[in-house]
Amino acid sequence: MTRPVTIALDAMGGDHGPSVAIPGAALMLERRPDARFVIFGDEKEVLPLVEQHPKLKAVTTFHHTEVSVKMDDKPSQALRYGRYKSSMWRAIDATKTGEADVTVSAGNTGALMAMSKFCLKSMAQVDRPAIACLWPTARGESIVLDVGATIGADARHLVDLAVMGAAMARVVFDLDRPTVGLLNVGVEEIKGVEAVKEAGRILREGNLPHLTYHGFVEGDDLGKGTVDVVVTEGFTGNIALKTAEGTARQVTDYLRAAISRSLMAKIGYLFARGAFSALREKLDPRKSNGGVFLGLEGIVIKSHGGTDAIGFASAAELAYEMAREDLMAKLREMVAASTQPAPVAAQPADAE
Structure with a gap:
């Protein structure tokens, strides 16, 4: 434009x-x-x-x-x-x-x-729209969807989410073929509910343009940034989002309490203030605010x-x-x- x-x-x-x-x-x-x-x-x-x-x-x-x-x-x-x-x-x-x-x-x-x-x-x-959000990771940011627009999903809807998330990743991350993973309880193809396994088969065999299907990813892959786009249905995605936000606040509170616990801790903070500021910036949810209706x-x-x-x-x-x-x-x-x-x-x- x-x-x-x-x-x-x-x-x-x-x-x-x-x-x-x-x-x-x-x-x-x-x-x-x-x-x-x-x-x-x-x-x-x-x-x-x-x-x-x-x-x-x-x-x-x-x-x-x-x-x-x-x-x-x-x-x-x-x-x-x-x-x-x-x-x-x-x-x-x-x-x-x-x-x-x-x-x-x-x-x-x-x-x-x-x-x-x-x-x-x-x-x-x-069939149904989704809400996609930017998710801070160890290697930068990923896109996660759906984080609360609709509850439940069949295989076709999960494939739609993968395609729409990849389109957003092409814009946000300037990637020609973003990597896409389906959130699951394990990375093995035999694990998970039927809708997720069927969506994985479609993405694996479909050879869709403009995205690369990575396979299943687990909860800890969200923070690692294993893939550019993580796909799940809205119920699970919203719980994951709220859990991550709560964990970020919890870590911040722990650090604040630890720093103020003793004189030595306060002196140590003065020397490490730059590192703490960088961490605070990384954990700040305001920097990743905004869900995109796709x-x-x-x-x-x-x-x-x-x-x-x-x-x-x-x-x-x-x-x-x-x-x-x-x-x-x-x-x-x-x-x-x-x-x-x-x-x-x-x-x-x-x-x-």
Whole structure:
């Protein structure tokens, strides 16, 4: 994409609403000065904050909305009263109509997914959308999906996830053939539930373009970064994500307690402060904030509802990258290729 990227922003979503979304957008604009914003929200709350950031104001189109989706609303409830009126719906619709290239919201995940599916519709060859996230690893980052969009998966859905995750990896990591692994209870082909084993067979025998199937991976491979894309269904993926986030906080708390335990520990910290700062940076979940809704006819980014401006800026920057590198074109290309029947090898003519 050569023109500026325009981001539709649901300013009212999340635990903190505009007080995080607007400073986050301003921070992201410092990194990506060619970005543009279409912001939806309550003018009484949003506009005073926009006024505090002249550079953001200069590249923003604002639309007043009187309705905002609450974090504890059920998806059906949000659709009933928020369709066509809420800041969340209007932001999604801006991507549908072409006013924006991508949507960002920190709002209620279930409502955001329901509205996105209703407004944007699923891609023709994809039964169910997924949420993909960036996962810090020992060698950099991987993509993990699905982390909570749908519960359960058959083999075809897992293959769809592999294809969509690989398309995202091509954008994020600039790889021609990302490696893909299926999360399983062991690496042996005989292990796991039937859906996972069947998906493995399809990926192994399908010779799909633009991805390299690695095989099964286990839970510890997530942190190792064994593959570029880890595929699992939403129930398992969400548990893995929340476990990793909790473990990162636990390690940080352990280190903080150990450092303050004695005078010698505090002196040691002074000498190792650089190393501790690097570790803190690596474990900071705000740096990897942002889940990408894949499988829809448009790009929607879900920011963590409780994040701060730094985390929201990360989600907005991820949205920028997805639009800038034309994720939708790559998704359509790879999904279409994965649904084509495999070519039939020519059979030798019978000998006379």
